[in-house]
Amino acid sequence: AQTVTQSQPEMSVQEAETVTLSCTYDTSESDYYLFWYKQPPSRQMILVIRQEAYKQQNATENRFSVNFQKAAKSFSLKISDSQLGDAAMYFCAYGRPFGNEKLTFGTGTRLTIIP
Amino acid sequence: NAGVTQTPKFQVLKTGQSMTLQCAQDMNHEYMSWYRQDPGMGLRLIHYSVGAGITDQGEVPNGYNVSRSTTEDFPLRLLSAAPSQTSVYFCASSGRVDYGYTFGSGTRLTVV
Numbered sequence: 001a002q003t004v005t006q007s008q009p010e011m012s013v014q015e016a017e018t019v020t021l022s023c024t025y026d027t028s029e030s031d032y033y034l035f036w037y038k039q040p041p042s043r044q045m046i047l048v049i050r051q052e053a054y055k056q057q058n059a060t061e062n063r064f065s066v067n068f069q070k071a072a073k074s075f076s077l078k079i080s081d082s083q084l085g086d087a088a089m090y091f092c093a094y095g096r097p098f099g100n101e102k103l104t105f106g107t108g109t110r111l112t113i114i115p
Numbered sequence: 116n117a118g119v120t121q122t123p124k125f126q127v128l129k130t131g132q133s134m135t136l137q138c139a140q141d142m143n144h145e146y147m148s149w150y151r152q153d154p155g156m157g158l159r160l161i162h163y164s165v166g167a168g169i170t171d172q173g174e175v176p177n178g179y180n181v182s183r184s185t186t187e188d189f190p191l192r193l194l195s196a197a198p199s200q201t202s203v204y205f206c207a208s209s210g211r212v213d214y215g216y217t218f219g220s221g222t223r224l225t226v227v
Contacts, residue, residue, distance in 0.1 A: 045221075047215055047216070095216075101209070102173060104160075105159075106157055
């Protein structure tokens with residue numbers, strides 16, 4: 001069974017600085033998707049970024065980018081120029097659209113932004 | 116475009132009562148799932164569906180029932196509520212081609 005591990009329960013960063021959240025996963029498949037979701041205090045789950053395993057290029061969305069290391073089964077999220085609105089729980093997730101359609105989540109990392 | 120709509124947002128039940136959490140999506144997504152979120156445990160899958168008429172169990176299915184009679188709707192039934200089912204429940208949907216789950220706003224359920 002697939003597992004997703006987030007080893008940093010909490011992280012903090014100064015406003016305007018850069019922070020990296022870690023995620024590792026375990027799978028025997030070669031074709032899959034990885035995601036980062038953000039959950040602010042409002043409780044809403046927001047898709048931040050998506051990476052398809054067959055794509056070697058790391059995904060980016062504005063200030064958010066990933067470092068996808070397929071061989072190492074590592075998928076970290078880098079947030080540049082951190083803003084107060086980035087404060088949230090961040091969840092890493094794994095899924096496959098054909099064969100394992102459901103998502104498997106890590107336990108999350110709580111990110112605090114220090115003004 | 117409403118996305119994924121969950122009702123109710125809050126609910127208090129007495130032990131032994133039954134209820135249905137509603138979930139509807141208007142994106143014509145094939146995949147739908149129910150998760151529960153408990154402190155320190157991330158999101159755990161309860162049941163999921165890959166299309167109308169098809170459902171399967173997730174990681175924590177006991178005490179819950181689902182059906183998927185239409186593409187749009189995926190209700191979650193609590194058969195006999197227990198305090199251990201106190202949690203936040205999320206419904207989510209995804210397309211098969213444009214794969215990436217969209218979540219509803221959640222239901223906070225308290226069983227007393």
